[in-house]
Amino acid sequence: MKIFISQLFDKERLITRLIASAGYSAILFVLLIFYFLISEGLPALGEVSLHSLLGTRWYPIEEYYGLLPLISGSLMVTLGATAIAMPIGIGTAVFIAEVAPRWAREILKPLVEVLGGLPSVVLGLIGFLILSPALRVNLNLATGLTAFTGSLLLAAISIPTIISVAEDALDSVPRSYRDAALALGATEWQTIWRVTLPAARSGVLTAGMLGVGRAIGETMTVMMVTGNAPVLANSLRMLFMPARTMTATIAAEMGEVARGSVHYHVLFLIGIGLFMISLVVNVTASAVVFRQRKRSERILS
């Protein structure tokens, strides 16, 4: 009997350690990736002058390494996607969680999950063959391969993520909050806008950030529909012109570069930039969530 207990104890310890190592390995892998990016990307800063990195022309086969058009392209496409996806995503989440009758909810939830599983290359193909010609004709554009086309498709990619995370957050708001609001004479809209949404704010915000993260890292779709012209975006009008994103640049050019060349290092530098952007997005999101939690704890105590 004694032996049996000790065996059990050992097994438990082993499993605990395995689970712990799985947790720590995430940190390890992020560090390794970061180390790899830094070691491959930082040499670029020594090989290309800062002045030329901040230039407005990207044409690496003739040693023009201006990153501004790529950064502005990525930001424009991502911000456009966020502006479209946030209201639709959160609106749909509110509808599913608060308004829709039970049967509609049963249909909508799995449908959203299916939408989230669409491979991005399929969306890219739809965008290239159907959406982009339609936009060119209806908006009277010179070409349908624009940053806006990319934004629309990225929005379609990030909306399912936003819906399911935001819907979960709204779902976890206690029933009593809504009951209390309704008992005080609030309308259904007032309850949603003033009580349920603010109560689920941190979850909804996380949903938005995950959506942004999904959008900025997306590669295949934007490469197929944005036209990939490295033009510096300096006005809102540029949203309806071709753009080249950081991800599409890495994907299109990494295959041809010689290992260890200047171009190779600059592409990794772009990778560092992307890594930094997603880091900032995540840190900002958790900072906001953390601050809010502290505030709500203060109020409750």
Next chain:
Amino acid sequence: MKRVFLVVLLVTVLAVLAGCAPPDQSQPAADPTLQTAVIQNKGSDTMVNLALAWAEAYQEINPQVRISVTGGGTGTGIAALINGTVDLANASREIKAEEMKAALANGSEPVEFIAARDAIAVIVNLHNPVSELTLQQVADIYSGKINNWSEVGGEDRPIVRLSRETNSGTHVYFLEEVLRMGIAGDKTLFSTDTLLLPSSEGIIVEVRDNPNAIGYDGLGYVVPEVKVIALGRSAHEPYILPSAATVAQGSYPISRDLYIYTVGQPTGATLSYLQWILSTDGQNIVIALGFVPIASP
């Protein structure tokens, strides 16, 4: 216990990392006496259909040879050749000096074979009334000096310039021979708003659908749903449409050789395959796919 565990973790991570290492560059060469030989072939997207047709026809008459063909662009193919992952690299431009240097540094000397010739067709939408341009006009369109079709005798429409990505041999050829007119030291570049599409098909589809678009592509890719522009060396000279005959005569101004590179002098199965490509049988496939055969098979 803790230490043992850390060691195990470290070993696992190292094993995973070792798996990520680039493939061994000293791959054993295919033994010619072996029953089945495998030839890896990669490179130019312009040539990928041609290379596939060659491979299919050759495998039919030589079932013991397996040929795998992939595209990706000339730069990609030559990089793979230098890294030792393919036996043959298809190239729609000559190997660059720095690529040659990288290959020599890796201990392999690329050997060049001219396998076919290709005309670069300048294409527009079927509804575009423009049907002939001079080389200078094409250069000015792509460098951003001409921005409206009305400046070259067309409708009042903005010009949307389409090009392949910079890793394409066609892109480099077009830059050097059209935008810069073959003048060494000329620093003319593509206009920044030139759309860089990842594939030849992408260019064909956009030109087919968009009346504002102009594109260029290898003649083998051109489909009847787009209009091929007749090009003139200058306004006083005749405008010529690209075809096998005009390329062979040298009257069509933008045509180029298509190359196959090997690492070192080819031997065994690779050598027989290359000889077959250069034979009449191989060159007949070149003609069938809309490319131009080399002068003396």
